[in-house]
Amino acid sequence: MRLDLNEIQHWIARGSRVLDLGCGDGTLLKYLVDTKQVEGYGLEIDPEQINRCIDKGLNVIEQNLDRGLGNFADNSFDTVLMTQALQTLHYPHLVLDEMLRVGKECIVTFPNFGHWKARWYLATRGRMPVSDLLPYQWYDTPNIHFCTFKDFEVLCREKNIKVIHRQVVNEASLKLLKDLAPNLFGETAIYHLSK
Amino acid sequence: MPDTFPADSVGLVSPQTLSFSEPLLLSCGKTLDQYQLVVETYGRLNASKSNAVLICHALSGHHHAAGYHSLDDRRPGWWDAYIGPGKPIDTNKFFVVALNNLGGCHGSTGPTSINPATGKPWGPDFPRLRVRDWVESQARLADRLGIDSWAAVIGGSLGGMQAMRWALEYPERVRHCVVIASSLKLTAQNIAFNETARQAIMSDPNFCEGRYLEQGTVPRSGLAVARMIGHITYLSDHAMGEKFGRELRRGSFTQGLDELVEFQIQSYLRHQGDSFANSFDANTYILMTRALDYFDLAREYDDDPVLAFRHAKARFLVVSFTTDWRFSPERSREIVNALTGANKSVVYADIESNYGHDAFLLPHARYQQVFGRYMASIDTGEV
Numbered sequence: 001m002r003l004d005l006n007e008i009q010h011w012i013a014r015g016s017r018v019l020d021l022g023c024g025d026g027t028l029l030k031y032l033v034d035t036k037q038v039e040g041y042g043l044e045i046d047p048e049q050i051n052r053c054i055d056k057g058l059n060v061i062e063q064n065l066d067r068g069l070g071n072f073a074d075n076s077f078d079t080v081l082m083t084q085a086l087q088t089l090h091y092p093h094l095v096l097d098e099m100l101r102v103g104k105e106c107i108v109t110f111p112n113f114g115h116w117k118a119r120w121y122l123a124t125r126g127r128m129p130v131s132d133l134l135p136y137q138w139y140d141t142p143n144i145h146f147c148t149f150k151d152f153e154v155l156c157r158e159k160n161i162k163v164i165h166r167q168v169v170n171e172a173s174l175k176l177l178k179d180l181a182p183n184l185f186g187e188t189a190i191y192h193l194s195k
Numbered sequence: 196m197p198d199t200f201p202a203d204s205v206g207l208v209s210p211q212t213l214s215f216s217e218p219l220l221l222s223c224g225k226t227l228d229q230y231q232l233v234v235e236t237y238g239r240l241n242a243s244k245s246n247a248v249l250i251c252h253a254l255s256g257h258h259h260a261a262g263y264h265s266l267d268d269r270r271p272g273w274w275d276a277y278i279g280p281g282k283p284i285d286t287n288k289f290f291v292v293a294l295n296n297l298g299g300c301h302g303s304t305g306p307t308s309i310n311p312a313t314g315k316p317w318g319p320d321f322p323r324l325r326v327r328d329w330v331e332s333q334a335r336l337a338d339r340l341g342i343d344s345w346a347a348v349i350g351g352s353l354g355g356m357q358a359m360r361w362a363l364e365y366p367e368r369v370r371h372c373v374v375i376a377s378s379l380k381l382t383a384q385n386i387a388f389n390e391t392a393r394q395a396i397m398s399d400p401n402f403c404e405g406r407y408l409e410q411g412t413v414p415r416s417g418l419a420v421a422r423m424i425g426h427i428t429y430l431s432d433h434a435m436g437e438k439f440g441r442e443l444r445r446g447s448f449t450q451g452l453d454e455l456v457e458f459q460i461q462s463y464l465r466h467q468g469d470s471f472a473n474s475f476d477a478n479t480y481i482l483m484t485r486a487l488d489y490f491d492l493a494r495e496y497d498d499d500p501v502l503a504f505r506h507a508k509a510r511f512l513v514v515s516f517t518t519d520w521r522f523s524p525e526r527s528r529e530i531v532n533a534l535t536g537a538n539k540s541v542v543y544a545d546i547e548s549n550y551g552h553d554a555f556l557l558p559h560a561r562y563q564q565v566f567g568r569y570m571a572s573i574d575t576g577e578v
Contacts, residue, residue, distance in 0.1 A: 017538075041535055047544075047561055054542055054568040061531060061543040071532040 005031070005083065007167055008107055011192050012036055016078035019043070019103065021065050021095070022085030026053035033058070066090045069098040077103045084188075086110040087143040093155060099193075100161065106193045112168070114148030114183045133187060149183040152191065165192035200263055203279045204271060205237040205286050208262035212302060215335055219297075225322040228311070232336055233258045233295045233302035237278060238286035240340070246575040247342045248284060249333060250274065250293040251350030251357035254425070254483050255475060257301035260293035261286075276558040283567035288575060289346060297332045298324045298482045306478030307408065318478055319405025326353075326490045330360045337368065346575050347371035348509075351555040352522060353483065356490045359530070363492070366508040371573055373566075375514045376555040378526035379500050379533070380491040385521065388428050389484040392421035396477045405478055418477045419468030426467050431518035431551035439463060493533075500533030510540040512569045514562065516554040517547050542569055 005028045012018060014036045020029045023042025026049075032038045043063040044050050053060035063071075066089055080103030086092050087110055099106045111133055112118075121129035128138040136143065147155075149168070156163055168179075168186030182189075200206045210233050219227045235258045240247060250260050252273075261278035263271050278284045278291055295303040298321060306321040337345065348369050350358040355377025362372040381389075396402060399417025403410045427435075439460040446456035496503035511534055515527035524545045534541040544565040548554040554562070 039538060041541075047564075050544060051564055051568055054565065054572060057572050059535075059540050059542060061535070061541065062545045063543075071528065071535075073536065076536070 007169060007190050008081065008083070008109070009036065011105075011107055011165065012038060012079055015039075017076070019069075019072065019077040019080045021069075021080065021082040021099065022088070023049075023053065023058075023060065024083075025049050026056045026058045026060065028081070028083060029053070029058050030056045065095055068094070069102050072102045074101055075104055078105065079103055080106045082107070083109045084111065087145050087147070089145060092145050092147075093159070096155070096159070096161070100195050104194065105164065107190065108152075108193065109188055109190045110147065110152070111143075112149050112183065112186050112189050113146035114150065115187055116184050119184075149186060149189050152189065156191070156193065162194045163191060164194055166190070198266065200266075203281050204275065205262035205279050207265070208235050208237065208259075208272075209264065210235050210258055210302065213336065213339060215332075215339075217335070219328070219332060219335070221322050221328050222325045223323050227297070227304070227322065230297060230304035230332070231302070231308075232297065232304075232332065233299075234336065235259060235262075235272075235293050237261055237291040237293075238289050240290040240342075241575065241577060243576055244342055245344075246288060246346055246577070247290045247292060247337075247340070248347040248349055249337070249345050249361075250278070250284075250291060251329070251333070251348065251354035251361075252293070252296060253350070253352035253354045254480075254487065255422075255471070256354065257299060258293050258295040258303075259301070261291070273556065276556070277563070277566065283563055283570050284349065285567075285570065289570070292336070292340065292342075294333065294336060296329045296483075298329075298479060298486075300476035300479040305476070306405075306482065307476050316408040318408055321478060321482065324482060324486050326356050326360050326486055327364065329357050329486075330364050333357070333361070334365060334368070344368045344370055346573055347373055347570070349373040349375075350377070351375035352377055352552065353487050353490075356487070356492070359492055360490075362507040362509045362511075363503055366506055369507075369509040371512070371569075372507070372509040373512045373514075373569070374527075374530060375566075376516055376519055376522045376527070376552055377530070378522050379493060379529055381488055382526075386488045388424060388521075389488055392424045393481050393484060395420035395424065396481060399477075402477065405481075407477065413472070414477045415469075415472040418472040418475065418480060419465070421468075421477075421480060422471035422475075423464045423468045426464060428521045429552040431520065431549055433518060433549045434551055434553070435460060437549065500529065501536035504533050504537035504539055507534075507537070507539055511542070512566070513541060513543045514555075514565065515543075515545050516551070516562075517545060518549055519552045519554060521552040 018038040018040040020042040023029050023044050029040045029042045041059045080099040118129040167190040168182040169188045214231050216229045259272040260274045261272040280287050295301040298305045306317045310317040348358045348361045355374040358372050362369045396417040399414035401412045402414040442459040444457045444459050444462045446454040493500040493503040513527050513531050515524035531543040546562045
């Protein structure tokens, strides 16, 4: 399981009601259903990913997140999740508002564009970073709204969003550096938020 | 003439007629003392009778959903693309039951049947039916077949309405509910189309207040126009344009010539209308369209679909098609939203198709994947 998914489960209560935005192939949702007995719904737009969710017996609903969550009532979920999808949205800040309206709590994960490798790539080559984690060229990437940890922190402050937990995850080796300078050495951010 | 059927076909099938003699109290207050249902089945019912699925047909459908009645058949049953070995409704796994609904004109008791009280065809006196009456008669069919609970009740359009009603009326008897290109209730525009179709039939001089069979005639042209209206609304602008464009069947626009011009679409629609008028009963058409108009899933649940679906125990698959404007994706989303609001299990897919409402009958790769994978995920208690 992806590192960020492994961290998230600690913040989900057993038997709670969970909405997973951009649930992909349903790996996390399936895990939460199996181990935490959550009542879960996943939203996804990619047909192949939807198929994989169906195979897993999950509740998956075809829905474009950029059109909002108007079909879900206020506070109708205990937790609204969005893993590694924030940077693909046309209106990430509005979706964030919607998540906090629909969910009592939210969990958001995203890749840190302030990571030293991205900075180094841009600084030395003068070109948009391409890496294992973000393997796309600038013109055909689904990731259209990159941000750094700092950027996200600023957005939360501006919106008066309460950060319950924040965590940075990495491929093992750089643990010490990650704790010292997360915006430079953290690869993936995990935020646990509430209104 | 072919000498075999396709490998993924259920092959040669034959309908059977089942008679029911226990009176059926209808929602209009009248009672049908006895009635017959024509049924086809495909696949085999397993020992625990846990693999049965019910196919609910739409406005002009019937019991012949898959396979062929003879080697001479030019076309298989109306949903053959989706029912058969290895198809989404896999007959290697499921025992499939398809029937002609009460009030139909393909062998089940309906307006063309003889009214035992008068010895004449029921005609316009056949009791007006609502979707729940069909569900009730289908429940008795399930009893007859020894099926306590359906692995799935499946329907498109008007059939989807029956499937949803099943899930509310008999929550213990429906484990999965598949609702395709359907709606919680018709919109005003949709009722308007139905009314125009009915008026076309009723204004045909041969309609004779619905007693045309007694008069030895048939309101063929009215029925044809009704079908033409329906047909236009089942297709998308794009599909019609792609298939017919402005192609001419005869005539030309040459200057100086006063030829009558006929577009291909005209001839196609007339052909559709004519062949329908030869195979369908006008009173049944009126009855079925009224059942469509009257249906409102949540009417008796305080007009709250969330409240309605709280009674359901099934898992749901809801499917819509992007260019369907008669039962638009928005209508399907209303179903999905009510289901999530009621905390029910649901899968929803909006299939990209150019073929409007008709798409639910046509082969389509993604539709087949979604449908097939969902059906494959159904547990019939067998390994």
